[in-house]
Amino acid sequence: MADVQDTTLQQPENSVSPVEEAKKVVRPKPALFPMVALRDGVIFPHTESVLVFGREHSKNAIEAAEESKNFIIVAAQKDGRREHIASKDVFQIATLCKIERTLSHEGDLHVLMRGIRRVKISSYKQEEPYFLVTAKELNQELNESDEFKALLNHLVSLFKKTIQAGKPVEFFNFIRLASGVKSPEIIDHIASTLDLPTKEKQILLEELNVNVRLQRVIEFLTHEQKILNIEQSISEKTKEQLDERMRESILRERMNVIQKELGESEDEDVAELQKKLKQNPLPKDIDSKVRKEIRRLSQMSAMHSEYAYLHTWVETILALPWNKTSQEEASLEKAAKILDQQHYGLEKVKERVLEHLAVMQLHEQKSKLKAKTKEKNKVVKGKNDRLSTILCFVGPPGVGKTSIGRSIADALGREFVKVSLGGIHDESEIRGHRRTYVGAMPGRIIQAIQQAQTKNPVFVLDEIDKLGSDFRGDPSAALLEALDPEQNFEFTDHYLGVPFDLSEVMFITTANVLHTIPDPLRDRLEIVEYAGYTIEEKFEIAKRYLVPQVMEGSALDPEFLSLDDQALMEIITHYTREAGVRQLKRELSKVARKAARLIAEKKKKVVKVTTKNVAEFLGPPKILETQTEKEAMIGLVNGLAWTSTGGDLLPIETSVMPGKEGITLTGQLGKVMQESAQAALTYVKAHAQELGVPVKSFQKQHVHLHVPEGAVPKDGPSAGIAMTTALTSVFLGQPVRRDIAMTGEVTLRGRVLPIGGLKEKLIAAHRAGMKIVFIPSQNEKDLVEIPQKVRDDVQIIPVEHVSEAIAQSLVPWPKKSVTTKNNTSGSKATHRKNAKTTISAA
Numbered sequence: 001m002a003d004v005q006d007t008t009l010q011q012p013e014n015s016v017s018p019v020e021e022a023k024k025v026v027r028p029k030p031a032l033f034p035m036v037a038l039r040d041g042v043i044f045p046h047t048e049s050v051l052v053f054g055r056e057h058s059k060n061a062i063e064a065a066e067e068s069k070n071f072i073i074v075a076a077q078k079d080g081r082r083e084h085i086a087s088k089d090v091f092q093i094a095t096l097c098k099i100e101r102t103l104s105h106e107g108d109l110h111v112l113m114r115g116i117r118r119v120k121i122s123s124y125k126q127e128e129p130y131f132l133v134t135a136k137e138l139n140q141e142l143n144e145s146d147e148f149k150a151l152l153n154h155l156v157s158l159f160k161k162t163i164q165a166g167k168p169v170e171f172f173n174f175i176r177l178a179s180g181v182k183s184p185e186i187i188d189h190i191a192s193t194l195d196l197p198t199k200e201k202q203i204l205l206e207e208l209n210v211n212v213r214l215q216r217v218i219e220f221l222t223h224e225q226k227i228l229n230i231e232q233s234i235s236e237k238t239k240e241q242l243d244e245r246m247r248e249s250i251l252r253e254r255m256n257v258i259q260k261e262l263g264e265s266e267d268e269d270v271a272e273l274q275k276k277l278k279q280n281p282l283p284k285d286i287d288s289k290v291r292k293e294i295r296r297l298s299q300m301s302a303m304h305s306e307y308a309y310l311h312t313w314v315e316t317i318l319a320l321p322w323n324k325t326s327q328e329e330a331s332l333e334k335a336a337k338i339l340d341q342q343h344y345g346l347e348k349v350k351e352r353v354l355e356h357l358a359v360m361q362l363h364e365q366k367s368k369l370k371a372k373t374k375e376k377n378k379v380v381k382g383k384n385d386r387l388s389t390i391l392c393f394v395g396p397p398g399v400g401k402t403s404i405g406r407s408i409a410d411a412l413g414r415e416f417v418k419v420s421l422g423g424i425h426d427e428s429e430i431r432g433h434r435r436t437y438v439g440a441m442p443g444r445i446i447q448a449i450q451q452a453q454t455k456n457p458v459f460v461l462d463e464i465d466k467l468g469s470d471f472r473g474d475p476s477a478a479l480l481e482a483l484d485p486e487q488n489f490e491f492t493d494h495y496l497g498v499p500f501d502l503s504e505v506m507f508i509t510t511a512n513v514l515h516t517i518p519d520p521l522r523d524r525l526e527i528v529e530y531a532g533y534t535i536e537e538k539f540e541i542a543k544r545y546l547v548p549q550v551m552e553g554s555a556l557d558p559e560f561l562s563l564d565d566q567a568l569m570e571i572i573t574h575y576t577r578e579a580g581v582r583q584l585k586r587e588l589s590k591v592a593r594k595a596a597r598l599i600a601e602k603k604k605k606v607v608k609v610t611t612k613n614v615a616e617f618l619g620p621p622k623i624l625e626t627q628t629e630k631e632a633m634i635g636l637v638n639g640l641a642w643t644s645t646g647g648d649l650l651p652i653e654t655s656v657m658p659g660k661e662g663i664t665l666t667g668q669l670g671k672v673m674q675e676s677a678q679a680a681l682t683y684v685k686a687h688a689q690e691l692g693v694p695v696k697s698f699q700k701q702h703v704h705l706h707v708p709e710g711a712v713p714k715d716g717p718s719a720g721i722a723m724t725t726a727l728t729s730v731f732l733g734q735p736v737r738r739d740i741a742m743t744g745e746v747t748l749r750g751r752v753l754p755i756g757g758l759k760e761k762l763i764a765a766h767r768a769g770m771k772i773v774f775i776p777s778q779n780e781k782d783l784v785e786i787p788q789k790v791r792d793d794v795q796i797i798p799v800e801h802v803s804e805a806i807a808q809s810l811v812p813w814p815k816k817s818v819t820t821k822n823n824t825s826g827s828k829a830t831h832r833k834n835a836k837t838t839i840s841a842a
Contacts, residue, residue: 034061035073035094035121035131039080042201043095044188045115046181053109055083061130062102062111070099073119073135076202087124087131093206094119096135115188118205140184142210152183155218159190162221165228169193184210187217194220269311270298276318283322286498290317313435316442317496320449325456325504326414332358335411342407343400344544345537348785349393352528353408356391360506390483392464392509392522395530396643396760398580401510402460409458414506417448421475422463430478432495442495445482449500456504464521465511476518483507483524531759532579532647534789535767538572539565546585554592561595562608563588570611574621577767579647579760591617631738632811635730638741639707639722640765640773641714642757647764649741650719651708654726659702667707670715676745677705680723683750683802684731691806693731703727718755720746721774724802725809734810741765742774742805750802754778759785766790772797774805 036058043049053059065072075094082089096119101112119135126132142148163169181189191204194217207213273294282290293314300307335357339350393401402418409416424430432443442450448459467476481487482502490499509525511517517525533541547568551561571591576583594617595607609617639650665677681703688695705723707714721744729736743761745753754776755761765773766789777798783791799805 032125032132032134033071033073033096034064034068035075035090035133036061037075037077037085037090037131038198039077040198042076042192042198042205043074043097043113043115044192044205045095045117046185046188047192048100048112048114049192051111051113053111054107057085057128057130059109062099062109064130064132065099066102072097072099072113073121073133074113074115075121076198076205080198087127091202091206092121093138093202094121094135095205096137118208138208140208140210142184144183148183148211148214151214151218152186155190155214155221156186158218158221158225159193162225162228165225165232167193167224167228183214187214190221191217195224196220270294273297273311273314273318276315280318281323282317286317286322289498290314309435309440313495316450317498320446320496320500321453321455322500324454326412326454331411332361335408338411339404339407342410343404344541345533346400346404346530349404349528349530352391353404356389357408357411359389389526390485390507390509390524391528392511392517392525393528393530394511394514396532396579397512398578398582399530399532400580401530402462405458405460405508405510408506408508412458412506415452415454415457416460417452417457418460418462419444419448420462422466423468424475425468427475427478428494430475430482432493435495435497440495442493443478445491445502446493446496446500449502449505455501456506458506458508461507461509463511464509465513465516474518476521479521480524483509483521529759531785531787532763533581534763534787535569535572536789537787538576538581538584539569541581542568542572542584542588546581546588550585550589550592553589554596556592556596556599560599560606561592562606563591564608564610566611567609567614570614571618574623575614575618577623579763587618632735633738634733634735635726637722637726637729637736637809638738638765638768638770639719640741640743640761641716641719642760647757647760647762649764649768649770650714650722652719652722652726653706653708654723654730655704655706656697656701656730657704658700661698661701663703663705665705667710668713669707670713672717673707673715673719676717676720677723679748680720680727680746682748683724683746684727686748687750688731690803691728691732693728697731703730717745717753718743718757720744721752721799721802721805724750725806728806729810732810736809737772737811739769739771740774740809741768741770741772742809744774744776744779744799744802744805746802752776752799752802752805758782762786762790762794762796766794770794772808774799774808776800 036053038051041049043051053062061072073094074097075090075092077085078089078091096116097113098116099111100114103110118138118140120138122134122136124131124133187210191201191213194201196204200220204213204216207216277287277290277294281287293310297307297310297314300310332354336350336354339353343350393404395401405418406416428443430443430445432446433440441447445459449455449457452459461479464476464479467479482491485503488505489501489503491502492499514522514527543565547563551558571587572584575587578584591609595609598604598607615621635654635656637652639652641648641650663677663681665674669677684691684693685698688698705726707719721742724746725736725742743755743758745755747753758775758779759782762773762775763786772795774797777800780798783796786796797804797808
């Protein structure tokens with residue numbers, strides 16, 4: 001590479017010949033040059049260009065150059081988007097130019113400039129109101145070997161071929177090449193015609209070795225020629241297709257004229273279908289089938305029996321989004337922000353959703369990389385690993401399962417559709433009907449895709465646990481193909497009769513319980529469990545979301561209705577008892593409607609709801625402060641139950657009466673729960689001596705065990721520990737603390753086995769005001785999922801043996817120490833010590 005000259009560039013003298021002017025020996029005194037920056041493009045030496053300047057900064061520089069022999073330095077701007085620039089924003093290698101002619105038009109300045117030589121900007125003397133710089137001329141290296149001459153001839157020949165292939169070139173440049181100019185000029189002229197970004201052209205300008213510059217220009221021009229050849233080939237093929245279509249169009253037009261003469265005009269419906277087919281391109285195999293059916297329609301009378309359903313089928317096919325997708329915006333930060341804005345709490349659920357979106361994002365990046373490296377063809381057709389997991393949100397009603405799906409759609413920028421599956425018994429509702437049947441239509445999945453008008457929506461299948469089956473088929477089996485990532489890229493609806501790609505759909509299912517979902521379908525789902533909300537979470541949800549929603553629904557502004565925090569907490573605790581917040585929203589809506597009536601009747605201008613007047617809006621409290629007795633009672637223990645609506649308190653009542661030895665069970669207990677009661681009675685009888693129960697207590701005594709509410713069926717083994725404690729209490733005649741609840745399955749040897757639904761049960765205990773809850777020790781690992789507020793307010797005691805719960809529940813304590821031979825958790829002294837410690841802490 002050549003070095004920069006030691007001498008500072010001087011102001012060139014005026015001369016007649018531009019070539020001689022470029023060669024002119026500079027004067028010994030240095031000169032200052034105005035400088036102008038170009039947003040896009042580069043000016044090469046020996047070339048002429050017409051440039052348009054609109055910025056005042058640039059206009060000032062051109063005016064200054066006109067006042068000093070029209071010499072100006074032109075440099076390229078590093079970022080063409082910047083409006084206001086400084087010296088750091090332009091490249092230092094530039095071109096000394098001479099202004100040949102200027103023209104002002106509509107506020108812009110049109111300037112004809114001629115490049116003279118390459119220069120390097122040495123210093124900036126001023127930046128406002130225009131750039132004023134000093135510069136150094138740059139020497140060029142040139143080795144005119146035989147190889148150089150051969151490459152130069154090849155460049156000229158290649159340039160002529162690109163012109164013949166359709167490259168737009170100004171006539172002046174072509175004439176300059178034919179006039180025998182020197183090799184650097186030829187190279188610069190051709191470089192100026194290349195279709196390159198500014199940075200690439202700047203590299204050519206900065207290259208001072210003419211031999212290297214020649215090779216680079218040949219590379220760029222060769223690439224351009226290839227593109228032109230491809231475009232020419234495409235143009236020729238397109239022309240052939242257009243000629244064929246034109247021929248077909250002329251023949252059809254003639255056929256229409258003949259049909260009109262014969263009084264047989266073409267069906268307008270068929271013409272409309274053909275128009276839609278042109279506007280909505282289909283996959284190749286489906287396109288041929290649709291065109292075949294349209295031809296059948298064109299040859300069929302409108303009175304034909306098949307005409308109506310065939311026409312409807314074609315319309316349905318054309319209405320589906322075969323190639324249309326939503327532009328994904330899988331930003332985890334945005335997704336997390338939207339989930340937090342639209343849902344309070346549910347941290348575990350949000351975490352799992354964000355993990356799912358993160359996997360989607362990485363798979364998307366991986367597939368793009370494969371496409372770039374041409375590895376896409378090596379992937380097995382239909383293999384879809386981007387959405388290999390189907391999320392299933394399981395939890396009580398009203399906890400936000402469906403709304404989370406809508407939030408995911410907002411976060412991804414996708415369309416959202418929902419299909420409720422509750423009560424569906426017919427397989428055809430999912431997969432569609434054969435189109436030959438009267439009233440046939442696509443299944444609900446294809447209908448939802450048609451509604452979304454994209455092939456990658458967020459699709460929520462609601463209430464999947466409430467699918468039924470009868471003689472019309474099993475809808476859950478029909479869902480297998482849609483939800484299985486190994487199959488859904490070719491989901492075939494019976495009505496369509498052609499495969500539709502569902503692999504880009506993000507399926508989300510919701511359910512209240514899991515045991516009603518068939519095993520093959522459940523195997524394809526990843527379960528994400530929802531628990532009920534705590535009172536504090538309900539308060540925040542109501543304050544942030546529900547109150548504004550009901551006020552808007554009742555056309556109330558915040559200044560017309562005031563609901564203080566104490567009143568809101570009163571409604572939550574004394575008027576609702578649920579895992580979700582739907583009933584709470586209904587109660588708040590009732591308050592808003594009554595307030596709206598008072599304001600509409602002009603009885604009040606502003607309605608204020610406080611704890612004192614809540615009953616005026618909602619009536620007397622519907623829920624007692626707790627569901628427990630006000631004092632400890634004999635034979636009454638608070639068990640815990642799990643239902644589809646969340647956790648609940650389950651009181652176990654026992655009583656003894658004179659009569660035949662045995663036990664009566666009431667309260668609609670299921671078979672498993674009846675067996676738990678029998679096992680509890682057997683344990684108490686077998687360990688009567690250790691428990692301090694007189695053996696005579698069992699003789700001529702009949703036990704009655706009842707579980708309110710009697711109208712509600714109940715089943716499950718987790719009430720075993722509560723039943724055992726209740727029976728011990730009634731035989732000893734000692735009450736059980738009212739603020740204690742317990743859950744766990746009990747064996748004949750008194751071991752406490754793990755149970756399910758721990759989170760829901762503990763939330764229910766907290767909601768009912770329990771202070772102590774006994775749980776199986778093997779469930780201790782599940783405590784990490786319990787809300788912190790519940791763990792702070794409730795003392796949770798893991799137990800391995802039922803004797804531990806009995807020892808700490810009865811009031812007063814039994815005189816005898818409680819222990820069993822089968823108790824593996826420690827000695828009787830340890831039990832008594834633990835019991836005293838627990839009670840004191842409580």
